[in-house]
Every structure is written in structure tokens, then in C-alpha cells.
Amino acid sequence: MFRYEVWYVQDDRVTFINGKWQGGDSKPAIESFSHCPLVWDALNKRGKEGWRLIATSNLGENHQKSEKLYLEKR
Numbered sequence: 001m002f003r004y005e006v007w008y009v010q011d012d013r014v015t016f017i018n019g020k021w022q023g024g025d026s027k028p029a030i031e032s033f034s035h036c037p038l039v040w041d042a043l044n045k046r047g048k049e050g051w052r053l054i055a056t057s058n059l060g061e062n063h064q065k066s067e068k069l070y071l072e073k074r
Helices: 030-035 039-048
Strands: 003-010 013-017 052-058 066-073
Touching (some): 013 030, 013 039, 039 066
Antiparallel strands (some): 003 013
């Protein structure tokens, strides 16, 4: 059985995982953006838990850096 996660990453911060805000207890806002985990820290943590990155897609336009990451775990 596989489990999957879909991550939204903005400017190197994981903002949502499977639709859940990652910036703590606060609602999504500019002020709470800095509380979202850095993508490389979050990937290292998930990798130690057995997750692996299987695909990415670039969502950014113009100067915005935005991506969607797909992870799976057996």
C-alpha cells in the first residue's frame, strides 16, 4: 500500500501539505509564512521517515517561485 503527499512550496517554504497549512496554528498570512518549514529541511525529515520525492511541477510565473512536490511512502 502506498501513501502520498502533495506539497505546495513558495519561495523555498513548504506552505501546504495535502491542503493543510504548515505555518503553525495561524491562518495563512504573510506574517506566518516565515513559520513554514524550509523545503530542504522538510524533505530531509520526510526522507528519514521513509518518504521519497517522485515528481515536481513548476507553478511559478514571472518572479514568483512556486512548485508542487509529490512524495510517496510504501
